Amino acid sequence: MRFHNHGEWLAGVLLALSIILVMPLNGMAEGKEETSSHPWRPPFGLDRVGQLSSNHPASTILEADAEARPDEIINPVDLGTILVPNDWLLLGPGQKGTIEVAAISHDRNIPNASVIAWFESKPNSKSYIPISMKKNELARTQCPLPGIEGISEEDFLTVAIMNGEEEELWRKEIQVLFVPDPxxxxxxxxxxxxxxxxxxxxxxxxxxxxxxxxxxxxxxxxxxxxxxxxxxxxxxxxxxxxxxxxxxxxxxxxxxxxxxxxxxxxxxxxxxxxxxxxxxxxxxxxxxxxxxxxxxxxxxxxxxxxxxxxxxxxxxxxxxxxxxxxxxxxxxxxxxxxxxxxxxxxxxxxxxxxxxxxxxxxxxxxxxxxxxxxxxxxxxxxxxxxxxxxxxxxxxxxxxxxxxxxxxxxxxxxxxxxxxxxxxxxxxxxxxxxxxxxxxxxxxxxxxxxxxxxxxxxxxxxxxxxxxxxxxxxxxxxxxxxxxxxxxxxxxxxxxxxxxxxxxxxxxxxxxxxxxxxxxxxxxxxxxxxxxxxx
Known part of the structure; x- marks a missing residue:
């Protein structure tokens, strides 16, 4: 909001405080963590997969998400960075990491699927892990991060789910910020x-x-x-x-x-x-x-x-x-x-x-x-x-x-x-x-x-x-x-x-x-x- 004189400013402040301080709270304020489809409400990330099945489009055959994290959390400032976007992967020299995947198939069993991950700058260096999915049952697995030696300072990590016939069923790209010399x-x-x-x-x-x-x-x-x-x-x-x-x-x-x-x-x-x-x-x-x-x-x-x-x-x-x-x-x-x-x-x-x-x-x-x-x-x-x-x-x-x-x-x-x-x-x-x-x-x-x-x-x-x-x-x-x-x-x-x-x-x-x-x-x-x- 913009204020152009002291009267407008004071009225705006009082209105904002009345909204902020007296608005009634819903069930969450009483400790009730209800599942919500609103992106700002829990569940978040991998925990969201399969929890909102009634809200997914009818065309969604496979619902999945992936998160990548380093095995050791280093303060971003110690790597010379600040407030890195929450869905990016921040890596320092020599770091290893883990990719966690959650997936649910809504139309059939997929028993011989696999998770594959690679950096855009090193497409021939991949990590693999099997994942077996039963219809409408949540499956979770972890895959090691591919080696980071030689990756770009600004890179992308691709995580994909393939079926037994090596057909790609789903993929996600995660932006990578690599700091070789912190x-x-x-x-x-x-x-x-x-x-x-x-x-x-x-x-x-x-x-x-x-x-x-x-x-x-x-x-x-x-x-x-x-x-x-x-x-x-x-x-x-x-x-x-x-x-x-x-x-x-x-x-x-x-x-x-x-x-x-x-x-x-x-x-x-x-x-x-x-x-x-x-x-x-x-x-x-x-x-x-x-x-x-x-x-x-x-x-x-x-x-x-x-x-x-x-x-x-x-x-x-x-x-x-x-x-x-x-x-x-x-x-x-x-x-x-x-x-x-x-x-x-x-x-x-x-x-x-x-x-x-x-x-x-x-x-x-x-x-x-x-x-x-x-x-x-x-x-x-x-x-x-x-x-x-x-x-x-x-x-x-x-x-x-x-x-x-x-x-x-x-x-x-x-x-x-x-x-x-x-x-x-x-x-x-x-x-x-x-x-x-x-x-x-x-x-x-x-x-x-x-x-x-x-x-x-x-x-x-x-x-x-x-x-x-x-x-x-x-x-x-x-x-x-x-x-x-x-x-x-x-x-x-x-x-x-x-x-x-x-x-x-x-x-x-x-x-x-x-x-x-x-x-x-x-x-x-x-x-x-x-x-x-x-x-």
């Missing part, structure tokens, strides 16, 4: 590089048509990405495709962002929201490694929040991220703005790759709040305002937040501010489509990477074309912890105009860890009041 990342440190993304940038034209742009032509070629590596395997990324908005990049190809400084729109006209994610071309956003030593890493991200058309007003922000070898660090936000302008500073946002449906990859227990005395509150999604409103009751003490990135991720993101004595009161509810609940929380395809689309309030088919984001919980514009610095100065704004500006500073403890709740509480307590976190 970057060498330090155990602890910051690395400047260009992360690889082989799909194009999705563009939405003004007439509603879709177009695309080559990824390597998306920005000034002098700009690069920055990856912070920590000894526990966690990776913190400043990526051009996310407008340099940093996030934890998980081992299983999803990410966690803590948000940015987003302001309420000024009264002189604007289009859409005022935030740095609108800076798709990186006109204002920059990242710089300031310190890169064995005991401490310091990366600075500076930006201006702009509207959809890159309009800015003179406010600017600097975020300093400092990390230590134990996996914890700090986010320090210094905001220079028009005095008393409202800003939102924190929101939990999960990034997911193209073709990754939220219910497919995100766990239900997405957020936990831990208090000093050990009380834990679990926020299960989809959130039900009436059922779960007690979770939002504050205790006049700070909470440590733990956020999960993926159903399979072992590490979780940590967020803490000792000056924040109240819990956030806005939890995003699910989206519905065709009467079905299709997301656990807010979903949007307008960020990261994609261009041309304003903030939306429904699902769309760009999930197949671009990474997307899932907003879980926000502190909003009125809920901010007390700043550690707050002063008025006469200085030039970002547009070079001399005027009175307000400088405010906040600091949060951040991290990515697998510590138990008790260990996490004790670790956070031990850091408060130290040189690392003096507040």
């Amino acid at each position: 970057p060498i990342l330090p155990e602890f440190g910051a690395t400047e590089l260009k992360l690889r993304y082989d799909a194009p940038i999705s563009l939405l034209n003004r007439d509603g048509s879709l177009d695309e742009m080559d990824y390597d032509k998306g920005w000034d070629p002098s700009l690069s990405d920055v990856v912070v590596s920590l000894p526990n395997g966690s990776r913190f990324v400043f990526w051009r495709g996310a407008s340099y908005i940093p996030f934890w990049a998980g081992q299983y190809n999803t990410g966690l962002c803590y948000e940015w400084a987003e302001t309420t729109p000024p009264p002189d006209g604007f289009v859409d929201s005022i935030e740095p994610l609108m800076d798709k071309e990186l006109r204002y956003s920059r990242v710089e490694i300031l310190e890169n030593g064995p005991d401490r890493v310091h990366v600075r991200w500076s930006y201006q929040s702009c509207d959809f058309n890159y309009k800015v007003w003179g406010d600017f922000a600097v975020e300093d991220y400092v990390f230590y070898p134990d996996g914890f660090g700090t986010r320090t936000l210094t905001l220079t703005s028009e005095p008393d302008r409202e800003y939102e500073l924190s929101e939990f946002i999960l990034l997911t790759p193209a073709n990754a449906y939220p219910f497919e990859v995100l766990p239900s227990n997405l957020i936990e709040a831990l208090f000093w005395d050990g009380e834990k509150r679990s926020f299960n999604y989809p959130f039900q305002a009436e059922r779960d409103k007690g979770l939002l009751a504050s205790r006049n003490q700070p909470a440590i937040f733990r956020v999960r990135l993926n159903k399979r991720e072992q590490l979780s993101g940590i967020y803490f501010n000792p000056r924040d004595l109240e819990l956030p009161q806005i939890v995003f509810g699910p989206f519905f489509d065709q009467g079905a609940m299709v997301t656990p929380a807010y979903w949007g395809s307008h960020w990261p990477l994609a261009r041309g689309k304003t903030t939306g309030g429904s699902i769309d088919d760009r999930i197949n074309l671009t990474p997307s984001h899932n907003s879980l919980m926000t502190w909003g514009f009125k809920h901010r912890p007390d700043p550690i610095e707050d002063r008025l100065v006469e200085t030039k704004d970002a547009l070079g105009k001399l005027r009175t500006m307000q400088i405010r500073k906040w600091r949060w403890l951040i991290g990515m860890t697998d510590l138990s709740d008790d260990q996490l509480i004790e670790t956070v307590k031990s850091l408060i009041g130290t040189e690392r976190f003096p507040e």
